[in-house]
Amino acid sequence: MLNIADTLHRWCREARPFALATVIDVYGSAPLPIGTSVAVDQDGNAVGSISGGCVEGAVYELCQQVLRDQGAPQRARFGYSDDDAFAVGLTCGGELDVLVQRIDPAAQPHLGAVLAHVVQGRPAAVAQVVAGPPGLVGSALGVLGHGVATHGTLNSGPLDRLVAEEARALLRTGRTARVTVGGNGDGCPEPLTVLVHVHASRPRMLVFGAVDFAAALSQAGRFLGYRVTVCDARPVFATAARFPYADQVVVEWPHRYLERTEVDARTAVCVLTHDDKFDIPLLRLALGLPVGYVGAMGSRRTHQERLRLLREAGVSEEQLAGLRSPIGLDLGARGPEETALSIAAEIIAHANQGTGLPLTRGTGPIHRRPVAVS
Structure with missing residues (x-):
C-alpha cells in the first residue's frame, strides 16, 4: 500500500472510505512485488497498479463490490488464462494472490498516522494480517521509526508486541515481506500470516x-x-x-x-x-x-x-x-x-541473491519469489 501512500494519506485526512487491493503473494513471474496496492474510493476514483495492466479491470470491479457490500475482506487469485489472458490473467505467466478490504479512515485513524509518517519521508511500517482467523484478516498495526511506538491494535497486547517486533526487524533491513507468527499459545494460539509493508530511509x-x-x-x-x-x-x-x-x-x-x-x-x-x-x-x-x-x-x-x-x-x-x-x-x-x-x-x-548471468541462460522464473520470514 505504500506505493500509493500520498493518495491514501489524503483520503484518510478527508475521512473518505475506500477499498484497498493488495498483492499478498506472488507465484512465478509477476511484474510487481508483494505489498503493491490499488485503491478505489466510493466515487470510483482509482489509484495504483498491481499488475502493470493485466488484471486491473477485474481488481477494480472487486474493489467496487467490497465497497458496496461493506463485508469481510475478500481474497482472489489471478493467474494466466489461455482463454482470456488479457482480461483476467497475467500475460507474464505468473499468479498473484490479492486481498481486497474496505478501509474506513474514521474507524482506523492509526492508518492515517502511519501514512503521514511515510509521506514525510520518515521510516514506518504497516503490519497487515493477510491470513488467519477471519476476525483478524485485514486488521493492521503501525510501527513508527525504529522505536517502540505502535499505532492501532490487532486484538491483544501480546499479539501486538509479537507483530511489532517482526515489523521493527524488517524496518532495520528495509524489506517488505510476509512473516508467520503465533501458533504456539504465546499470545496467539492460531498462526497468523502478516504482510509487513516497510518504508525505510534510503540505504x-x-x-x-x-x-x-x-x-x-x-x-x-x-x-x-x-x-x-x-x-x-x-x-x-x-x-x-x-x-x-x-x-x-x-x-x-x-x-x-x-x-x-x-x-x-x-x-x-x-x-x-x-x-x-x-x-x-x-x-x-x-x-x-x-x-x-x-x-x-x-x-x-x-x-x-x-x-x-x-x-x-x-x-x-x-x-x-x-x-x-x-x-x-x-x-x-x-x-x-x-x-x-x-x-x-x-x-x-x-x-537480491542474483546470479549475474544473462537471463537467456536461465530456465526458472525471472522474478524470484520473496523470502518469507518466520
Whole structure:
C-alpha cells in the first residue's frame, strides 16, 4: 500500500472510505512485488497498479463490490488464462494472490498516522494480517521509526508486541515481506500470516576515493535510490563541485570516517582508491561491520597483495570471503561510466541473491519469489 501512500494519506485526512487491493503473494513471474496496492474510493476514483495492466479491470470491479457490500475482506487469485489472458490473467505467466478490504479512515485513524509518517519521508511500517482467523484478516498495526511506538491494535497486547517486533526487524533491513507468527499459545494460539509493508530511509552507499570512477558511481548510486557519500582524505580532490550527484562529500581519512558513521545491513561500501595506506585500515574495519556489500577496486595482482596485507592485519578468512574484489561484474567495462554500471550491477545482484548471468541462460522464473520470514 505504500506505493500509493500520498493518495491514501489524503483520503484518510478527508475521512473518505475506500477499498484497498493488495498483492499478498506472488507465484512465478509477476511484474510487481508483494505489498503493491490499488485503491478505489466510493466515487470510483482509482489509484495504483498491481499488475502493470493485466488484471486491473477485474481488481477494480472487486474493489467496487467490497465497497458496496461493506463485508469481510475478500481474497482472489489471478493467474494466466489461455482463454482470456488479457482480461483476467497475467500475460507474464505468473499468479498473484490479492486481498481486497474496505478501509474506513474514521474507524482506523492509526492508518492515517502511519501514512503521514511515510509521506514525510520518515521510516514506518504497516503490519497487515493477510491470513488467519477471519476476525483478524485485514486488521493492521503501525510501527513508527525504529522505536517502540505502535499505532492501532490487532486484538491483544501480546499479539501486538509479537507483530511489532517482526515489523521493527524488517524496518532495520528495509524489506517488505510476509512473516508467520503465533501458533504456539504465546499470545496467539492460531498462526497468523502478516504482510509487513516497510518504508525505510534510503540505504547508504559509501564511496571511498575521490576519483573519476567515484563520480560515475555516485551518479549510478543516486539513480538506484542510495544516499551517497564520497570520502577522501585529500581536500583538493574531495569537493562538492567534482561530485554533484553525491549527497555528501567528506574530507577525512576513510577508516576514521567509517568508524563514526552509521551503517546497516543495506549499506554498500565501495573502495576505489587502490592505495594500501587507505585501503588496508579501511577494509579491515569494513569487513567486520554488518554491512550489505564491501567491494574494492584493483587488478587481480592488486587483489592478491591486498589479501596478503589484510591477513597480516588480522582479518579472518571468513571475513575475506565477503570481499568483492576485483569489484564489479564482468561486463567488459571500459571507463568510469561502464565501470560504475558494472559495480552497480554487482551490488544489485548481491542484494537480491542474483546470479549475474544473462537471463537467456536461465530456465526458472525471472522474478524470484520473496523470502518469507518466520
